[in-house]
Amino acid sequence: VQLQAFGGGLVQAGGSLRLSCAASGSTFNYYYVGWFRQAPGKVREFVASISWNGRNTVHADSVKGRFTISRDNAKNTVNLQMNSLKPEDTAVYYCAGYYSRSYYTSTNEHEYNYWGQGTLVTVSS
Secondary structure: OEEEEEOOEEEEOOOOEEEEEEEEOOOOOOEEEEEEEEOOOOOOEEEEEEOOOOOOEEEOOOOOOOEEEEEEHHHOEEEEEEOOOOHHHOEEEEEEEEEOOOOOOOOOHHHOOEEOEOEEEEEEO
């Protein structure tokens, strides 16, 4: 499966963006999907993840209450709705996937073996 992340851009603090991760080459069913981000000069960090059926989601404490991950398997997409954006949310955002028929999802980037290219989110103060 190939993943492509899009939807990034420049937004003012307090604004919103919706990122999408589109899958091609294979159905997105039975893949748990995560969003990660990497700010300049920092290590990549977990943002949110969702099980293949959408029943289980995990959000990092830093984005809880502001970001929401969701998916539409019929459209082969996973979305990240980002509200109340802060300058510290500025980063390149990556989506990643791992095939699993369990209801499991992971916060560990090393458990993902499919990665999309990043999309840049810039939040101005």
